[in-house]
Amino acid sequence: MPTGPVQEALDALPLVDHHCHGVVTGDLDRQAFETLITEGGAWPGISTFDSPVGVAIRRHCAPLLDLPRHAQPDAYLARRAELGPGEVHRRFLAAAGTEVFCVDTGYAPERLTTPAELVEPVGGTAYEIVRLESVAEEVAAQGGEPGEYADRFRVAALEAVRRPGVVGVKSVAAYRTGFDLDPARPSDAEVTEAARRLLASGAGRLADPVLVRHLLWTAVDLGLPLQLHVGLGDNDIRLHRSDPAHLTDWLHLTAGTIPVMLLHCWPYQRQAAHLAAVFEQVYLDVGLALHHVGPARARAVLEEALEITPFRKLLYSSDAYGVAEFHCLGALSFRRALAALLQERVDDDELDLPDALRLAEWAGAHNARRVYRLPGAS
Template sequence: MTAWAEELRLVDHHCHSVVTDELDAAAFGALLTEAPAPAGDPWDSMLGLAVRRECAPVLDLPRHAPPADYLARRRELGAPVATRRLLAATGSDALLVDHGLRAADLLGLDGLSTAAGAPVAEVVRLEAVAEDVARSGVRPADYADALVEELARRTAGAVACKSILAYRHGFDVPPGRPAPAEVAAAAAEWSRTGGRLADPVLLRHALWCGVDRGLPVQLHTGFGDPDEDLHRANPVLLTDFCRATAGTGTPIVLLHCYPYHREAAWLAQVFPHVWFDVGLASTYVGHRAAEVLAEALELAPFGRLLYSSDAFGLPELYLVAARAFRRAAARVLGGWVAEDQAAEDEVRRIAAMIAGGNARALYRVP
């Protein structure tokens, strides 16, 4: 890896916190996959190889140490020490954290900041706020206004909102803002049935409430766990929504995107308010991360691509993602220099933009 890639400082614009408990082999393995019940040995994967390659030396083991040795050393050090070492090795200047998933099982935001040695800012999950409002006992007729008020309160110190529409329904919904009567009727039905928020009208209402806040709105797209239908998480299905939000001034940020990262790159190319990343994918595809990054850069303006890990639960995922990004940047952008497609100072500038500069500007991170 070239020196300039190793020195890149990262702003991880979308990630989650890490578990605090000591993990046995089964619990650790479960966090190595998006599958809730992994088949076979989860170490037998690109990610399993990457953890042994990238993380073992940080815990004083040789590269490619066997899984049993890795887990034994992790337990010997203890989870807090392992977490601090692994997060420090990422070279991150800031973490923007969605803490709306299993928050009780994870390190709090202040604790994560201390462990990482970097500032942490919150990304507020829209569906979590909507469900809290519904549980508060608000009347269906008052639900729409109550969500607006609660979201304003919850995002007062946040840097972004996030929607998991892809998980709860899919992007094949009308792109416009639902009418107040539609929202009231859907809220009345939800009050009778309960459960998690899955009604497409209420999901659209929550999404548009996020747009109205004016903060960047992140949307999970593409690869994820089995809760979603992958073909309904293709970001190209958001084209009409991008048209509808073009005049609002609110940035739309497409997360992960793989295997639809070329579609996301097109959206970022044609809509000035759209950004995207290929996080999560770079963690899971191993040495193929360079190909994913190269494909993302085929169309995308360099100022619209962001770095993220989407790490959840394991601090190892932060480090694997960081190393995969730096290696991919060195291969792809360094290749441009080798082929005389760009000067070295230009690729250094572009790499720094993607690593953190674009996120600093978008989210106003100091």
């Protein structure tokens, strides 16, 4: 185990996870579990336990189920089933040491815990992040006239963000169109014509570039922090189009408006760092990547992100989805990686210890509290 004063401070710090999801409430068989721990799905003859994330689960999560390190998959899943989803959930969230969870509720093909259900076993605080594509698709599913779409979406989005506990919004534009879009706000006529195409198609999926642009500008009008998925995702994403550098012109146009939170970022953590360094409103995390590479490689990912990122711009997220292991593994990877990087700078006399401890608290909790205006912000 890594040691040192920075590691000790981070281990004791209650984290603020500024982007995560709920966990599946029912029992999981092997195929369901293996599908949930990968972005690629479970394939015949290839076990996702034989991947970096699968190995990390067996190494770091097995002891929390009273199993030896590196427990074999069948033993791991049998013990998980024996304990039941509620106890598994409690153990891993308690081990994560996360105090505040900002929960994206917009994607739930399985029955997931609500924000309140997610934190109930550990007594944390949960807030909600509204996924704007889900709101737009609900509006489109209700039909109506194309010329009414923009106003109806605006009203529905306002209603959604006024729900108690909502602190931000999110877009998955990276999945739907990518970021290489015309950065300008679309005209009313353009939105009406795009809505006409969407409603006539009956597709239900918001993937029209004009409507995605309209969604992003609506987010600006809402005034809350906007989370943007960047980089790594499932095979629905076109990775080269999710490079956040494509957002540069849009960020110029939206300067002075809302905080823009670049989520996950791998393999574009350096591009995201550049944007955070040159645009006041841009922040980043490397969340999803951390549990997929595991503690063994989390430092390498975070190290690139921190080459030029201002320390007030780095946040923690787990992007945990479906299985509680990811809440635990994400927190462990983040604490170890950040502690190692900061402690090395202290040891090399590039940073003094009080500054290192302050920067660790910023990244692990205080930056998120400040941006999302949560209690305890500093």
